[in-house]
Amino acid sequence: MSKTKKAELNAEDALRMFRQMLRIRTFENNANQLYLSAKMPGLTHMYSGEEAVAVGICDALLPTDKITSTHRGHGHCVAKGAEFKAMFCELLGREEGYCRGKGGSMHIADQSNGNLGANAIVGGSLGIATGAALTAKLKKTSDVAVCFFGDGATAQGLMYEVMNMAALWNLPVIYACENNGYSEYTKTEEIAAGSITARAEAFGIEAHQVDGQDVIAVNALAKSLVERARNGEGPFFVELMTYRYHGHHVGDINREYYRAKTEEEDWKKNRDPIIRLRSWLVENGHATEEALDEINAAVTEDAENAVAYALNAPYPAASEVDMHVFTDVEHVLA
Amino acid sequence: MSSPMLSMSWPEGNRMREITFSKAVNEALAEEMRQDETVIILGEDVAEAGTPFKILSGLVEEFGTDRVIDTPISEPGFTGIGVGAAMTGMRPVVDLMFGDFIFLIMDQLCNQAAKAHYMSGGKLNVPMVLRTNMGATRRSAAQHSQSLHAIVAHIPGLKIAMPSSAYEAKGLLKTAIRDDNPVVIFEDKLMYQDSAEVPEEEYAIPFGQACVKREGTDITLIGTSSMVQVCEKAADMLQEKGINAEVIDPRTIVPLDEKTLVESAKKTGRVIVVDEGHQSFGVTSEIASRINEKAFYYLDAPTTRIGAMDVPIPFSPVLEDITVPTPEGVFEQAMKLVSGELIDAA
Numbered sequence: 001m002s003k004t005k006k007a008e009l010n011a012e013d014a015l016r017m018f019r020q021m022l023r024i025r026t027f028e029n030n031a032n033q034l035y036l037s038a039k040m041p042g043l044t045h046m047y048s049g050e051e052a053v054a055v056g057i058c059d060a061l062l063p064t065d066k067i068t069s070t071h072r073g074h075g076h077c078v079a080k081g082a083e084f085k086a087m088f089c090e091l092l093g094r095e096e097g098y099c100r101g102k103g104g105s106m107h108i109a110d111q112s113n114g115n116l117g118a119n120a121i122v123g124g125s126l127g128i129a130t131g132a133a134l135t136a137k138l139k140k141t142s143d144v145a146v147c148f149f150g151d152g153a154t155a156q157g158l159m160y161e162v163m164n165m166a167a168l169w170n171l172p173v174i175y176a177c178e179n180n181g182y183s184e185y186t187k188t189e190e191i192a193a194g195s196i197t198a199r200a201e202a203f204g205i206e207a208h209q210v211d212g213q214d215v216i217a218v219n220a221l222a223k224s225l226v227e228r229a230r231n232g233e234g235p236f237f238v239e240l241m242t243y244r245y246h247g248h249h250v251g252d253i254n255r256e257y258y259r260a261k262t263e264e265e266d267w268k269k270n271r272d273p274i275i276r277l278r279s280w281l282v283e284n285g286h287a288t289e290e291a292l293d294e295i296n297a298a299v300t301e302d303a304e305n306a307v308a309y310a311l312n313a314p315y316p317a318a319s320e321v322d323m324h325v326f327t328d329v330e331h332v333l334a
Numbered sequence: 335m336s337s338p339m340l341s342m343s344w345p346e347g348n349r350m351r352e353i354t355f356s357k358a359v360n361e362a363l364a365e366e367m368r369q370d371e372t373v374i375i376l377g378e379d380v381a382e383a384g385t386p387f388k389i390l391s392g393l394v395e396e397f398g399t400d401r402v403i404d405t406p407i408s409e410p411g412f413t414g415i416g417v418g419a420a421m422t423g424m425r426p427v428v429d430l431m432f433g434d435f436i437f438l439i440m441d442q443l444c445n446q447a448a449k450a451h452y453m454s455g456g457k458l459n460v461p462m463v464l465r466t467n468m469g470a471t472r473r474s475a476a477q478h479s480q481s482l483h484a485i486v487a488h489i490p491g492l493k494i495a496m497p498s499s500a501y502e503a504k505g506l507l508k509t510a511i512r513d514d515n516p517v518v519i520f521e522d523k524l525m526y527q528d529s530a531e532v533p534e535e536e537y538a539i540p541f542g543q544a545c546v547k548r549e550g551t552d553i554t555l556i557g558t559s560s561m562v563q564v565c566e567k568a569a570d571m572l573q574e575k576g577i578n579a580e581v582i583d584p585r586t587i588v589p590l591d592e593k594t595l596v597e598s599a600k601k602t603g604r605v606i607v608v609d610e611g612h613q614s615f616g617v618t619s620e621i622a623s624r625i626n627e628k629a630f631y632y633l634d635a636p637t638t639r640i641g642a643m644d645v646p647i648p649f650s651p652v653l654e655d656i657t658v659p660t661p662e663g664v665f666e667q668a669m670k671l672v673s674g675e676l677i678d679a680a
Contacts, residue, residue: 127442127446132422
């Protein structure tokens with residue numbers, strides 16, 4: 001992205017995005033620790049490394065805009081406005097979690113901020129996001145829907161079905177493909193033939209590729225596409241070139257058979273989205289190193305407090321197990 | 335719960351007229367779309383074509399292409415769009431042209447629609463109706479003839495309605511559209527041109543209330559969808575032999591009005607469950623099991639099942655006709671139960 005575009009970003013917006021990226025990184029570090037110390041049931045998928053994607057896009061959205069998220073969804077959830085306490089409670093299966101402990105890491109939904117839910121089926125939410133865009137169009141709400149999905153999901157037929165309809169009906173949806181280079185344990189180049197953006201273009205959908213480690217570039221593109229989608233110019237497709245620092249999930253630790261450590265180190269040292277924005281903030285005189293350290297300390301404390309709170313929060317009562325199967329039956333097995 | 339018979343009676347002075355099952359579905363949709371502008375129809379050939387069965391004829395003319403939306407032949411895609419539209423404030427009625435295509439949409443229906451409310455701890459609702467069909471003997475072979483309701487009834491979070499006449503078709507569809515949960519309606523496509531008495535005035539039929547179609551004392555015949563007619567014909571044949579059969583239509587299999595079924599079993603002591611899904615691992619097994627569990631000491635004979643044969647539906651009419659339950663088959667089974675013969679029904 002050019003320097004002129006970067007200069008358009010004001011300090012307040014940049015600092016807000018810096019803080020949000022830090023919050024995601026800090027959330028994930030704590031979640032990883034909870035897994036490694038066997039305090040978290042199940043497993044989870046770390047978003048670390050991809051923060052600029054969720055933050056750059058969600059910062060361009062209003063709370064009323066909708067997103068759908070993925071199994072690697074903590075970043076989207078934080079970026080769309082979620083709080084740590086209810087998120088950690090959900091990861092630990094506690095009653096105060098966003099989903100009362102019934103969804104867990106892979107199903108966190110926060111409809112109050114327009115997050116229609118993470119999804120444990122790869123590509124499973126492509127239809128949901130497109131449907132949310134159909135609602136926006138029919139109800140003339142001017143809401144925009146963003147569908148986050150990974151490069152792995154481009155292998156699902158559903159994507160092509162819904163992109164076709166979104167294009168036919170000019171729906172206000174943005175398909176945000178987070179290309180982190182790996183489809184689970186397989187290099188993307190082994191599972192994706194041709195060009196990913198060309199697939200969207202085949203439907204007449206305007207497609208962009210952007211450096212997903214550059215939050216300013218992502219945000220500038222997102223702001224422009226969101227505004228155009230609100231004005232009825234959608235749908236759009238964006239391929240965000242990014243990287244996940246951890247394995248496919250937290251338990252995927254010995255992964256040299258599919259990915260070299262040197263490659264991981266290169267992305268972490270030279271392309272980290274948080275380090276890059278930090279440098280930009282300091283170089284442009286928007287913040288001092290000390291001020292940014294203070295933000296970091298505050299975020300760290302917030303996360304630690306939330307983890308401590310969640311670890312002591314009550315589990316749902318056993319009687320909750322047959323609730324919420326249907327909207328109109330309190331206990332379906334009663 | 336009110337008496338199940340009450341659900342068969344209409345308000346005093348209500349004018350009746352005969353309309354087809356197809357017309358009843360059309361009326362339900364039109365009435366709900368007039369009352370609630372969030373109700374939309376999505377599916378293949380639903381607009382100008384009015385579906386291959388012409389059930390939706392006239393709706394696009396009244397409600398326009400914004401609300402009666404023709405989709406490409408992309409069943410998972412338009413079902414997923416229905417789920418997302420439902421989550422965000424619409425009440426989509428998704429039209430799945432043939433019940434057999436339900437295998438194409440299993441992820442959107444069973445992993446997404448059915449579970450969203452539960453997984454979100456009650457925050458997300460999916461008020462979507464999936465209208466589809468069932469029923470063999472239309473000479474449509476193995477991929478356009480199946481009755482697959484048991485497969486989705488297995489998944490918690492979905493309500494399953496099975497109308498047995500034009501009256502039920504209209505009343506159950508109106509309830510389905512107003513329901514805040516995902517509902518799948520299976521219409522027997524062989525009944526679309528069958529007529530029945532339907533009130534002129536508006537009505538809706540509550541879910542989870544079975545209808546006792548005919549009262550009897552000697553044996554209970556439980557039938558779903560068009561199998562209600564099969565059971566009624568069998569009951570007529572039994573009457574000629576002096577056997578008094580009770581016929582019950584559960585109307586919805588989820589929720590299931592277990593109480594009415596079990597009470598009838600206790601009264602008659604003999605039960606046959608008839609359903610057009612494959613017999614094994616199906617609706618007949620589920621209902622028979624519940625009756626055995628809750629009415630065992632009242633039974634004079636084992637509760638038996640008659641489902642479709644456990645074979646893919648064959649094309650040739652001579653083969654296809656023997657795969658589905660018939661009045662004669664139900665009659666013969668009933669005679670065995672009443673006379674105390676051992677049943678080899680597996």
